[in-house]
Amino acid sequence: MTEEEWTIPDVAVAVDLAVLTVRAEQLQILLVERGIEPFRGALALPGGFLASAREDIDGAAVRELAEETGLAAEDLHLEQLRTYGTPDRDPRRRVITVCYLAVVPNLPVPRAGGDADVARWVPVAEALDGPLAFDHSRIISDAVERARGKLEYTTLATAFCPAEFTVTELRRVYEIVWGEQLEPRNFHRKVTGADGFLVPTGEKTLRQGGRPAELYRRGPASLLHPALLRSRASSLEVTA
Amino acid sequence: MTEEEWTIPDVAVAVDLAVLTVRAEQLQILLVERGIEPFRGALALPGGFLASAREDIDGAAVRELAEETGLAAEDLHLEQLRTYGTPDRDPRRRVITVCYLAVVPNLPVPRAGGDADVARWVPVAEALDGPLAFDHSRIISDAVERARGKLEYTTLATAFCPAEFTVTELRRVYEIVWGEQLEPRNFHRKVTGADGFLVPTGEKTLRQGGRPAELYRRGPASLLHPALLRSRASSLEVTA
DNA sequence: GCAAAAGTGTTCGCGCTACACCCATGT
DNA sequence: ACATGGGTGTAGCGCGAACACTTTTGC
Incomplete structure (x- = not known):
């Protein structure tokens, strides 16, 4: 933070959600069909830009989640996943997106909320097969990997x-x-x-x-002692 | 991403680094003394705003690290930690900061680079004691917690x-x-x-x-099988 | 009574803990 | 020779894997 203020480039900040659930004996993710360019018609993670210059990013995630699923912050798990900021990830302009992982139970599915986009559950295997908007394929992989790992020790x-x-x-x-x-x-x-x-x-x-x-x-615990280990881990993490 | 472009608020994006090392039998972190307001004279994490609207955020982290330590991306560990975006974290204007965790060996200490700020190593216990600029206390806690956890299974x-x-x-x-x-x-x-x-x-x-x-x-491995477990974990993670 | 699904007891073996011992070098 | 620090062998035990068995309901 040594530069002066007038040299700071402005960037658009988005929040995207990877909402996972288990439905019909499958791991599924909530996706929306994009109504506008770019990637019009393609499946994408629900999300959006900050509503105002003063909106908290965690708050924006909660707001988007409520808009898409009708779920409140209680009775669900929400944590920040990672921020994606490759310069070319959005062809329109510079956008960085702070992504969140949400995990929700199966039953409450009143997701057809007030938003214009149609949100629907898609099996993760199927989602990763077809083409997705932006770098959302990569984000879904990261989200699933995080969830798989966290089952072990949380x-x-x-x-x-x-x-x-x-x-x-x-x-x-x-x-x-x-x-x-x-x-x-x-x-x-x-x-x-x-x-x-x-x-x-x-x-x-x-x-x-x-x-x-x-x-x-x-129960009240959030960490498991001892952990519940898989037989073999299959992850490989790419750092930086 | 359903809003139209003209409604998108612009935000300043910074990159901050939590650079850890072991020196003099202590876990230490690289801090700089701030030369400008706000928090002039206080200790802070090294970092800065994106150099241009097209700079990659991972690239910005590598650049800042080179400026502060003279270290290149090889021979060190660099991974994204978390993004902090509370609206009031910078009193001047809306800033969100993408934070990175870096781990470097002890010996190479040519950190007095070209930057105007003076960077120096501070024991983590001491850093968390005194007041730090912005929300950097919280960031350092998160970085140390991440490093401690990762020693177990990587x-x-x-x-x-x-x-x-x-x-x-x-x-x-x-x-x-x-x-x-x-x-x-x-x-x-x-x-x-x-x-x-x-x-x-x-x-x-x-x-x-x-x-x-x-x-x-x-060696070539990045994940440990089996893990090297601590006797007791002490973390408690606050999510969203 | 039988099928279906939940819950239980018990052995086996691996891996971690703990501790005592031997090895290679400088002075 | 002895001090100093690095490397090794092994017995004991606790935990997880594997498998067979009992319990409680609906029809």
């Missing part, structure tokens, strides 16, 4: 679940996001043993066949 | 070491950054056993007493 998985959920539902989240099978017995022991992860409600599910399952709520 | 520790180093030097990095003692025998076994972490050079140190130590170079 309680992020509960953000994919409704307020009350069973151990088996939680295990399905891990299996679907990681793409690998887990031992039901060992998983059950680990998550019920991890301090502050799950709080039993005492209630049971109404089932159509089979033994009713215990219902749990998320 | 080969980041080698970035604190010179090109050739001994196992004991590497262990000192872990002990100083984590602030806890490690068992020399078990540490030695783990790091020499981790595939791609260390490459033996065949050379030995010249010592003034005691058995000469084997010298190693960093």
Whole structure:
């Protein structure tokens, strides 16, 4: 911060959201079909420019999320992912975008909000297959990678679940996001043993066949001790 | 990205650097004394605004790092940390800053570069004690927390070491950054056993007493399997 | 009673911990 | 020879993997 103020170039700042959920036994992401150029008609992450020069960037993320999904900041996980600022990422002008990772449960899907764009859930595998607007393919990869990693050492998985959920539902989240099978017995022991992860409600599910399952709520812990490790990590991080 | 272009507020974009190293048996950070208002005379992270509307943000980080330390992008670790954009963080005007974490070895200290500000190393504990410019206290906390966490599951520790180093030097990095003692025998076994972490050079140190130590170079791996875990994690992450 | 799904007990083996010991060099 | 620091061997134990078994419901 040594330059004088009149030498500072102005830049447009956007906020984009990678909203993940588990639906229909698949990891899915919320995408919108762009109504304007560039990339008109292509799928893109929901997002937008700062509403005013005084809007907080975290606040802008919360606002966009509410506009696209109708969800408030409670009952969902929202964290900053990364900022993308390659000079040519938007052909119109210089734009840098601060991206956020959001994780929401499946059930509440009143996403057809007041926005003109039509938002819809797309399986991540399918989204990464087809072409996307801007560098959003890269952003989705980073978001999924972050979510996969955080399942190991945080309680992020509960953000994919409704307020009350069973151990088996939680295990399905891990299996679907990681793409690998887990031992039901060992998983059950680990998550019920991890301090502050799950709080039993005492209630049971109404089932159509089979033994009713215990219902749990998320506990106060946000970090897992010990961690819930995958058999093998597949990430490779490119830095700078 | 649904708004029209003429509604987009312009924002000044800065890049700040949290450059960490281990010096004199302490974790230290590179700080500059501010020469202008606001916070004139206070210590701050090195950084500055984008040099032009077309400069890449990662490129700006590399440029600033070279200006402040004389170090090139090779032989150091540089990764994006987080973007800070609270509306009031700079009293002059709206500024958001994209922050980077850099890790450099101790020896090369030709930091008195061409910049007018005087950069110097400050122990992290001391830096977090005194008042710092802007929200840089928070940024330093985040940077240190990130570095501590990454030592566990990546080969980041080698970035604190010179090109050739001994196992004991590497262990000192872990002990100083984590602030806890490690068992020399078990540490030695783990790091020499981790595939791609260390490459033996065949050379030995010249010592003034005691058995000469084997010298190693960093290996090609960037992720550790299995991880090198601390006894207890102390982080608590605040999200959004 | 049978099917379906949830929850439990127990062994096996790997990996980490802890600690004692040996090796190579300078003085 | 001895001090100094680097490297090594090994027993014990705790945790996770694997697998078979019991419990509780609907039909």
